[in-house]
Amino acid sequence: MSEARRKAVPVRRKRHWALRALGWFLAIFFVGVIGAVATFFIVYQATKIPDPNKEFATNTTTVTYDDKKTALGSFYEQNRHTVPLSQIPKHVQDSVIAAEDRTFWTNSGISPSGMARAAFNIAQGEQLQGGSTITQQYVKIMYLTQERTVSRKFQELFIATKLSRQQDKSKTLEGYLNTIYFGEGAYGISAAGDAYFQVSDPRKLSVPQAAFLATVLNNPTVFDIDDKDPRTQKRIIDRYQYVIDGMRQMGTITESQAARYRVKLPALNKKQKNDRYRGPKGFLLDMARKELVRRGFDEDQISGGGLKVTTTFNYNQQKKMVEAATKELPKKRDNLHVGMATVQPGTGALLAMYGGPDYLKSQLNWATLRARPGSSFKPFAVAAALQDGKSIYDMFQGDSPIEIQGKKLNNEFDRDYGDVDLLYATQESVNTAFYDLVDNQMDNGPDKLVDAAEAAGIPKTKALEVGRDNPSTVLGPDPYASPVDMANAYATFAADGKYAPLHVIKEVTGPDGKVLWSEASLTKQQKQAFEPNIARMVNYVLQDVVQKGTGQDAKELDRPVAGKTGTAGGVGVEHRKENAECGGCKDGADTLTSWWTAYTPQLSTSVLYRAGKTGESDLDPYSNEKAFFGGGWPLKTWLAYMEAAHEGLPEEKFAEPDEDDVKNSPTPTSTPSKTPSRTPPSTSQSTPATKPTNTPKNTPSNPPPTKTKPTKTPQWPPLPTGPTIEPSETPDTPGRPGGDQ
Structure with a gap:
């Protein structure tokens, strides 16, 4: 073939795969758009505007106690x-x-x-x-x-x-x-x-x-x-x-x-x-309504959706709580407020609550309003210390005052105890020992204390988070918790360290009987907040408070009981003007909150007393004692309820902690300057069964004072003047010691 007739063979270029993919994508996209538009117009044309719902909002939502039968009330008609x-x-x-x-x-x-x-x-x-x-x-x-x-x-x-x-x-x-x-x-x-x-x-x-x-x-x-x-x-x-x-x-x-x-x-x-909110039960209805909102039900459903709401409240327990909260009180009762709550350990179910005598007269719920927990916060310090490797027999300074960050902080009545172990410090609620523990003997102690409190169930709040940097956090100086919060947090210890989210709704069904929400959905939120042995050691220590310490009257329940007193000092609202004029002469003179929170293996109950229109007045005039301590009227009110609440319940014991932890010899951090003596823990069934060896003998070198309550001990700075519902959330630095008995 001649060269002239020879032609170049054309080269066929393959289209790049990306261009082919783009073409297919665009084709599919436009088909999809056309299909979507067509579908929209077809559905639009087929849609008919139905007749208005003639039954609109006429189905009243009903609320029952936990038995699903006994009526608690209903929401708005x-x-x-x-x-x-x-x-x-x-x-x-x-x-x-x-x-x-x-x-x-x-x-x-x-x-x-x-x-x-x-x-x-x-x-x-x-x-x-x-x-x-x-x-x-x-x-x-x-x-x-x-x-x-x-x-x-x-x-x-x-x-x-x-x-x-x-x-x-x-x-x-x-x-x-x-x-x-x-x-x-x-x-x-x-x-x-x-x-x-x-x-x-x-x-x-x-x-x-x-x-x-x-x-x-x-x-x-x-x-x-x-x-x-x-x-x-x-x-x-x-x-x-x-x-x-x-x-x-x-x-x-x-x-x-x-x-x-x-x-x-x-x-x-x-x-x-409406009268359906009259009396103490109005607080229960209000709390149930608020929880329904948190569970995703809107107001239309709640008020007129025909829901059937079963709460966790137990009719018999609620009746007994109201009776205790309204009858077992001091003779002087004007402007005296009681908040109470009972939680079932291991479930988080709120079985009973007393927020006040009549919801229609005041919507302030003293069971859910947060207040200063005082020394009732110390069990979280015990838990944090055990997690940090401390022993309940480690020794701490019990004399008063103690210097923390350049400030001298005191025990109640400035009492000296000598060097004491953690078990005895909790039993007698020795403030300086807990300052020594948290602020001197633990790295980042306040931070670990807050972690323990939140793990137990104390809600995370701005005030509590600020407490991570406050040396006085161990004495609960700010509004960290309510009785409902404390009852649930202590219930975590009762349940071998298992935390369960607090709730008041057991089940919600629609008008057709279909279950729309159930407490079973909360199971996944339960967690092991503390190792079982840590919780058992806390129970051991708090049982000692009942057997030998500030909560001895709780022994009358004649069952295993673990608990802690708590009082928070300050300046009552009625004294703040005078205190400002005298330059702080009344700092720490008043008792603003008084607690007793304690539990059996079956029930965890917290009682709080406050006074005054806003809960910021002095409690001391309501008591014949030197101060309105948690071991007084709060414990008496608690006992009146718990005795009735346990009728018919079998006696249960707390699980024993590891024997080695209970028998460990004390490991003093310093040579005690004073050598008090005390009786080792009882070996009865209702208290820790094994007493420690080589128990330190701690008899306070200074006996309890007989003088009247001092006006400036402990030193708590004044709070802002003016009406408030909850105390200020701004702690003083380095802290504010509180009194407790």
């Missing part, structure tokens, strides 16, 4: 008054629009960003919530069930879109304003005005009143005006100001009006709560 939109003034309409859906008049009935957020929550495995427009909220209330599922959310999407196109927006707003839940059992703007201000005619609502109602409807529990927690109050004012600013931006009110209204909330004039 429907309180609803329908008014036409023409009788709802523009500033009232705009307040709700400013709060819930500022694009209401122009949007298509749905919120794409809200739906995206809901989809993200689903992907994260969280509960479907939030992001709804006014139209979507109205659809959920009137046309759908209260369940939060993906299919229900898609139904809401299509119905809201169609409703927005087919129904005048004014009609939707009118329906919404007459059906949305505002709390206090009030459905609709008319009932809400009546409930909060006793103004049932929306035309008579002022701008601040309308803005407040728009504030609480977002979440009546989160924005509960009766909750005196400063964080809740701040949330309310922040939300209220957000509504006011929205009304200003919409032109409903002027700049000067907004500046004037946003300064403070309008004065409330609430109607008295």
Whole structure:
């Protein structure tokens, strides 16, 4: 073949695999988009707006004790008054629009960003919530069930879109304003005005009143005006100001009006709560309602969803607790408050609670309000020390004062004990020994103490976290815990170191009988907070408090009992002005809290006494003793309940700790300067069975004083003046020693 006829053979280039993949991806993508659009329009056309739910919110939720039969009460019955939109003034309409859906008049009935957020929550495995427009909220209330599922959310999407196109927006707003839940059992703007201000005619609502109602409807529990927690109050004012600013931006009110209204909330004039909340049981209902919210049930479901709620409260135990808390008291009772709680070890179930005599007269729950635990915090120091490798026979300074970070801190009445071991220090609640233990003998002692307290079940709070750097944390100087918290934390020791989350709801079923939530779901949150032998050693030490120490009256229960007293000193609210004028002459003169928290293997019960309108007054005038100590009236009230509560229960013993730990000889850290003597622990069945060898003989070199209570011992700095519900969370540095007997 000639060269001229020879032609080059064309080279076929293979298309790069990435280009082919991109082509297929784009093809699939466009097919998917077309399919999604087509599906949307098909479903949209097929969606019918159903008849409004004629049974709307008429099913009252009922609440029972733990037997599922005995009625505890019910939540709000429907309180609803329908008014036409023409009788709802523009500033009232705009307040709700400013709060819930500022694009209401122009949007298509749905919120794409809200739906995206809901989809993200689903992907994260969280509960479907939030992001709804006014139209979507109205659809959920009137046309759908209260369940939060993906299919229900898609139904809401299509119905809201169609409703927005087919129904005048004014009609939707009118329906919404007459059906949305505002709390206090009030459905609709008319009932809400009546409930909060006793103004049932929306035309008579002022701008601040309308803005407040728009504030609480977002979440009546989160924005509960009766909750005196400063964080809740701040949330309310922040939300209220957000509504006011929205009304200003919409032109409903002027700049000067907004500046004037946003300064403070309008004065409330609430109607008295329904009698179903009367008496001590009102606190139980309120606590159950709040827990339902934490479990994901919204206010519509709680008040009108026809739920059947079984609580952990035991009818017989509750009856016995109320009797003890109202009868076993000092003769002087004016402005004296008792908070009590009983938890079942190993389960976290709150069996009984006393928060006050009548919920309708005061919503301050003395069983859940946190207070200074005083020396009742020392068992957590014992647990932390054992975890740190210490022995209950290690020796610590018992003389007073002790110097910590350059400050001298004292025992109650400035009493000297000599060098004492940890067992005796706990038995007699020797403050200086615990300062020596936590602040001198343990690296990062306060930090380890806080870890132990939180592991046991004391909730993590700002005040407690600050305690990681406070040498006086071991004496509980700040509002670390409530009786409910303490009962559950001590129950961890009773349960061989097993922590169980505290709860008051046992089971929730829907109107159809389907179980919507059960306490069984909490099992995965249980944990071994302490090694069993650590917990058993704590039990051993706290039984010694009952047998030989500050809690000896608890022996009358005639069962194995472990417990600890606690008192916290300070300056009562009635003395703070005088104290400021005299430069701190009354620092530490008053007893502000008094505790007895103790447990058997079956029940863990905490009792707290406080005085005064805000719980910040001096307790000492209520006692004939030198001070209102935990081993006095708190223990007596505890005993009156626990004797009745254990009727019919078999006697159980605490598991014994390892014999070697109990028999170890003391390992003194220094030569005792004083050599007191004390009897070794009893070998009876209700106390630790094996006494230690070579037990240090500790008889205090200085006998108990007979003088009246000193005005400046222990040295606790004054707290801020003014009414408070809980004490200041700002500890003094390096600490504030507290007294205890």
